[in-house]
Amino acid sequence: MAGIYRSTRYVLQNAFGSRSLPGAVRFYSQKPDPAPLINVDVDSKTGVATVTMNSPPVNTLNTPFLNEMGGVIKELEKNKTRGLILTSSSNSVFSAGLDIMEMYKAPRDQMAVFWTTLQNTWLSLYRTGIPTVAAINGHAPAGGCLLALSCEYRVMVGPKFTIGLNETQLGIVAPPWFLICMREAVGPRQTELALTSGKMFTATEALNIGLVDQLVSNKEEALAEAHKFIARFAKIPPLARKLTKEFTRQEGIKYMEEKMLDDLETFVDVASSPSAQKGMEMYLEALKKKST
Numbered sequence: 001m002a003g004i005y006r007s008t009r010y011v012l013q014n015a016f017g018s019r020s021l022p023g024a025v026r027f028y029s030q031k032p033d034p035a036p037l038i039n040v041d042v043d044s045k046t047g048v049a050t051v052t053m054n055s056p057p058v059n060t061l062n063t064p065f066l067n068e069m070g071g072v073i074k075e076l077e078k079n080k081t082r083g084l085i086l087t088s089s090s091n092s093v094f095s096a097g098l099d100i101m102e103m104y105k106a107p108r109d110q111m112a113v114f115w116t117t118l119q120n121t122w123l124s125l126y127r128t129g130i131p132t133v134a135a136i137n138g139h140a141p142a143g144g145c146l147l148a149l150s151c152e153y154r155v156m157v158g159p160k161f162t163i164g165l166n167e168t169q170l171g172i173v174a175p176p177w178f179l180i181c182m183r184e185a186v187g188p189r190q191t192e193l194a195l196t197s198g199k200m201f202t203a204t205e206a207l208n209i210g211l212v213d214q215l216v217s218n219k220e221e222a223l224a225e226a227h228k229f230i231a232r233f234a235k236i237p238p239l240a241r242k243l244t245k246e247f248t249r250q251e252g253i254k255y256m257e258e259k260m261l262d263d264l265e266t267f268v269d270v271a272s273s274p275s276a277q278k279g280m281e282m283y284l285e286a287l288k289k290k291s292t
C-alpha cells in the first residue's frame with residue numbers, strides 16, 4: 001500500500017507547475033479557467049496579496065482546489081510577496097472544509113491522492129515565510145478552520161459566523177496536525193474540550209478562547225486589519241522572521257515531514273471504514289435536507 005502512496009506523492013509533487021507573474025498586479029492561478037477557484041490580487045504599493053477563495057457554493061477543499069492553492073502559494077513565494085491575506089468571495093462561508101464527496105464512497109487510491117494534496121498544500125501554507133492572515137468572513141468548520149489556523153493571525157467577522165473543528169460530530173477524527181494547529185492557538189485544555197465535542201464556536205466565543213485574534217463587523221474591516229498586521233513586519237528582516245516562524249511551528253512541520261505516509265495510511269483506513277462512511281452518508285443527507 002505504501003508503494004502506491006509514495007508514487008502518488010511523486011506525481012502530485014511534480015504536478016505543482018508554476019508560472020511567472022508578468023509584473024502585473026493581478027493574476028489568476030494556474031489553469032486558464034474562466035472561473036478560477038482562487039483569485040489573487042497583489043497590491044502594487046504594499047506587495048500584499050489578497051487570496052480569495054472562489055469556489056461556490058461553499059469553498060469545499062477538494063483536489064483541484066487544493067492543487068490550485070498550492071500553486072498560488074508557490075507563485076507568491078517566488079515573487080517575494082510581502083503578505084498573504086486569505087479570504088472568501090462568499091458572503092457567508094469562509095470554507096466548508098474538506099469536500100466530503102472526496103471521501104464518501106471514493107476508491108482508496110482517489111482518497112490517497114486527495115489526502116496527499118491536502119497534506120502538501122497545508123504544509124506550504126503553514127510554513128511559508130510570507131506573513132499570513134485569515135480574514136474569516138463566513139463560517140469556517142473543520143478544514144475551513146484548519147486553513148484559518150494555519151495562518152499567523154485571524155481576523156473574524158462577527159457576530160453571526162462560526163468556526164471550529166467539528167469532526168467528531170461527523171463521526172470522523174481530526175488528525176494530529178489539525179489538533180496541533182488548534183493547540184498552538186488555544187492551548188491543550190481548550191483543544192481537548194473543543195475537539196472531543198466537535199464544538200463550533202461563535203465569533204465571540206472564538207475570540208474569548210484565542211481561536212481568533214480580532215473581531216470586526218464586516219469584510220472590509222477584516223481586510224484593513226489584516227493589512228495592518230502584515231505592516232508590523234515591514235522592518236523585520238525576512239530571514240529572521242521566517243526562521244522564527246519555522247521554529248515556533250516545528251511540531252506541526254516535523255509531524256508532517258516525518259509522518260506523512262503513516263498519516264495518509266491512517267486516513268484512508270479510517271475514512272473508508274464502514275462506520276466513517278455511514279457517518280458521512282448521514283451527514284450528507286442532513287446537509288441536503290437542510291438546503292431543500
Ligand SMILES: CCCCC/C=C\C/C=C\C/C=C/C(=O)SCCNC(=O)CCNC(=O)[C@H](O)C(C)(C)COP(=O)(O)OP(=O)(O)OC[C@H]1O[C@@H](n2cnc3c(N)ncnc32)[C@H](O)[C@@H]1OP(=O)(O)O
Pocket residue numbers: 057058060092093095096097098099100101139141142143144166167172173174175176263266267268270271284287288290291
Ligand atoms: C489520524 C488520521 C485520522 C483520519 C481520520 C479520518 C477522516 C477525517 C479526515 C479529515 C477531517 C475532516 C475535515 C473536514 O473538513 S470534513 C467537512 C466538515 N465540514 C462541515 O461539517 C461543514 C458542512 N457544511 C455546512 O455546515 C454548511 O454547508 C455551511 C458551511 C454552514 C454553509 O451553509 P449554507 O446553508 O450556506 O450552505 P448549504 O449547507 O446549503 O451547502 C450548500 C451545498 O454545499 C454542500 N456542502 C456543504 N458542505 C460540504 C462539504 N464539506 N463537502 C461537500 N459538500 C458540502 C451541501 O450539501 C449543499 O449541496 P447541495 O447539493 O444540496 O446544494
